[in-house]
Amino acid sequence: MEAFYRDCLRFGCLANFKHFSLYLRGREELLVTIRHPPEAEGASHAASVNQKEKNKQATFGVTSQQLPPASPATRESSSDNPTETVFLIGAYARYNWPYVWLRSNLGKFGGNSADKDLPLDLNTTQRWKEEGFRVWDIVEELVQMNVVPAPLDPFEVDFTAFDVMPDLERSLLAGALAFFLRDLLLRDIPYAEIVQRDLLRVLEVHFRGGGVPIESEEKEG
Structure with missing residues (x-):
């Protein structure tokens, strides 16, 4: 996990991306806020269908075991801004694997308040070690899942x-x-x-x- 920690430190200090912002919270946690203006959501029927298909790729509960983050949902802001979706990327030594938890707008993934401490099932976290994914690959997947229409460049600079x-x-x-x-x-x-x-x-x-x-x-x- 050391390489992942170094990536989080380096990437988490960056700013001025158009589609997301980052907040590094200690060695093991990175908060990612994805921006998606309301006018972009459901702008057309095709975009809406595309969004639903993307959201199907993320489900709650990676395994049969609950894997709560070190910072439980009760410590997070309960605000659900319709123009933002907040995720927590946690790379905890006790799990020896990166996971992602949803921290706002839970309904868009079909979850409820009881699901906030269950990790999302993402391709980049599932295949992290096998494919050598980096922390910014996880953020790219989150951007593509949440911004409609999906941006050509998820790392576009503002x-x-x-x-x-x-x-x-x-x-x-x-x-x-x-x-x-x-x-x-x-x-x-x-x-x-x-x-x-x-x-x-x-x-x-x-x-x-x-x-x-x-x-x-x-x-x-």
Whole structure:
């Protein structure tokens, strides 16, 4: 689990993603908030059907045994914001395996309040060791399950968020994001072209240390 812990520490410190935010809570817990504006939910019948099919892939109870997280649901916020869904990724030494628990909007997966301490049955957690999945692979699956229509790039960067950041903080975060996006490009991903475009813009933010760069197409125009 040491490699997974290192991934959580590195990934959990990142910010300014369009479709999700991260909050690192200690060595073994990562809170992931998936953003999905109401207008995107059920925008069409086809999208609604697609969403239902995705949600079928996640069920409560990985095994016949209950595997509660170290932070039970009673300690979490009970707010159900219709534009967000919160998940807890736990990589506890006592389980020696990463699991994911739902922390809001329980009804969208057909569960009830009694299910909050049961882990979700996800492909990336089931096949974590076999496929060598990383923590960001788990987040990618959560984004694809919850955002309708599914984004082409689950790790799309929200460049407007850089506007309100102090220069030094903006430069440091942009550097960390660039390092992460570069690593994504070393893998066989279907959205590599989009990631490469974001990487170039993030590098410009990092080295300029000033405002957010404009799109390259606008520069050429």
